[in-house]
Amino acid sequence: MPLTVVVGGWFGDEGKGKVVSYLGLVDKASICVRTGSINAGHTVNYGGRYWKLRIVPSCFINKLTRLMIAPGALLKIDVLFREIEETGSRGRIWVDANTGIIEDKHVESERSNEYLMKVIGSTGQGVGAAMIDRVLRVLRTARDFPELRDLITDVSREVNEELDRDGNVIIEGTQGTFLSLYHGTYPFVTSRDTTAAGIISEVGISPRLVSDIILVFKAYVTRVGAGELPGELSMDEVVTRGWAERGTVTGRPRRAAPFNIDLARRAIMLNRPTQIAITKFDALFPSIRGRRRWDDLPVEARRWIESVSEVLKVPVTLVGTGEDSMDMIDMRREVVGP
Numbered sequence: 548m549p550l551t552v553v554v555g556g557w558f559g560d561e562g563k564g565k566v567v568s569y570l571g572l573v574d575k576a577s578i579c580v581r582t583g584s585i586n587a588g589h590t591v592n593y594g595g596r597y598w599k600l601r602i603v604p605s606c607f608i609n610k611l612t613r614l615m616i617a618p619g620a621l622l623k624i625d626v627l628f629r630e631i632e633e634t635g636s637r638g639r640i641w642v643d644a645n646t647g648i649i650e651d652k653h654v655e656s657e658r659s660n661e662y663l664m665k666v667i668g669s670t671g672q673g674v675g676a677a678m679i680d681r682v683l684r685v686l687r688t689a690r691d692f693p694e695l696r697d698l699i700t701d702v703s704r705e706v707n708e709e710l711d712r713d714g715n716v717i718i719e720g721t722q723g724t725f726l727s728l729y730h731g732t733y734p735f736v737t738s739r740d741t742t743a744a745g746i747i748s749e750v751g752i753s754p755r756l757v758s759d760i761i762l763v764f765k766a767y768v769t770r771v772g773a774g775e776l777p778g779e780l781s782m783d784e785v786v787t788r789g790w791a792e793r794g795t796v797t798g799r800p801r802r803a804a805p806f807n808i809d810l811a812r813r814a815i816m817l818n819r820p821t822q823i824a825i826t827k828f829d830a831l832f833p834s835i836r837g838r839r840r841w842d843d844l845p846v847e848a849r850r851w852i853e854s855v856s857e858v859l860k861v862p863v864t865l866v867g868t869g870e871d872s873m874d875m876i877d878m879r880r881e882v883v884g885p
């Protein structure tokens with residue numbers, strides 16, 4: 548259990564924020580590292596409050612967890628400071644000296660790029676434009692900004708040392724497998740590799756140190772922006788099924804399709820997870836809302852989960868049944884042992 552990587556199995560918005568916040572609390576994470584950038588919105592509901600996060604790690608609800616931003620991540624300074632205040636994480640959050648900094652010029656350049664905005668459906672947060680500068684080696688990083696001086700640490704060293712002490716580290720991936728720059732539905736993808744391998748590369752961790760990869764599938768598939776979505780339903784049908792959602796960052800309506808086993812198989816191949824988390828299971832079986840024990844699920848719901856485990860040959864160990872981080876059925880002890 549010491550190093551757990553949480554990866555999205557679809558096109559983002561699978562509920563990684565919920566899974567990461569749950570694991571951070573229950574597994575008493577000592578460090579939680581956020582990868583990716585501010586185009587990804589992670590939602591955390593806990594104790595009757597909710598937060599939309601674009602850079603602060605979703606483990607912040609555990610006040611004992613040290614929060615870190617990966618060297619391969621990119622942040623915008625105003626977004627970081629706003630979220631530090633909203634989450635009360637001042638004093639326990641760190642940024643790597645190499646973390647990329649998105650400036651206003653990157654946002655402007657992206658928003659005036661018709662191809663990105665109209666054809667690809669970019670979120671327009673400047674992430675791709677900043678990545679261009681990173682590759683050209685002209686992007687400024689956290690070390691270049693005096694206002695970040697007190698937050699800077701060596702994130703890969705901190706994580707490696709924590710693992711040597713047998714501490715529990717969670718790495719929070721962003722977006723989903725099929726938005727990967729290399730393995731997704733190119734060119735309708737984001738500007739980074741969103742698979743497990745890409746996520747650990749952003750942190751600076753050897754693949755040998757990974758103990759668990761948890762692949763998160765929402766109980767149905769959603770996508771914002773352009774690109775193929777197999778089995779896509781009409782918006783009327785999406786609303787009828789109660790699957791209507793809006794993007795956390797952009798507010799755009801999300802397209803939706805039923806759980807897709809072929810897509811899931813490919814996500815399994817690309818990430819080789821040790822476990823699967825299913826989120827929003829109450830969207831398929833409303834009567835299970837808020838249940839926290841496997842035995843409290845009706846037989847049809849249990850069969851659905853069991854058949855996913857069987858077909859994908861990876862155990863489903865976590866099942867989200869409601870919005871709160873703690874609305875989770877956790878079968879890790881039963882399925883994989885203590």
Ligand code: IMP
Nearest residue numbers: 559586587588668669670736737771772
């Ligand atoms: P960009 O990475 O903001 O340029 O967006 C490129 C594509 O990835 C667009 O289709 C976006 O809607 C999608 N995308 C980027 N980040 C997210 C996310 O966090 N959730 C869902 N879709 C995303």
Ligand code: MG
Nearest residue numbers: 560588589795
């Ligand atoms: Mg999201």
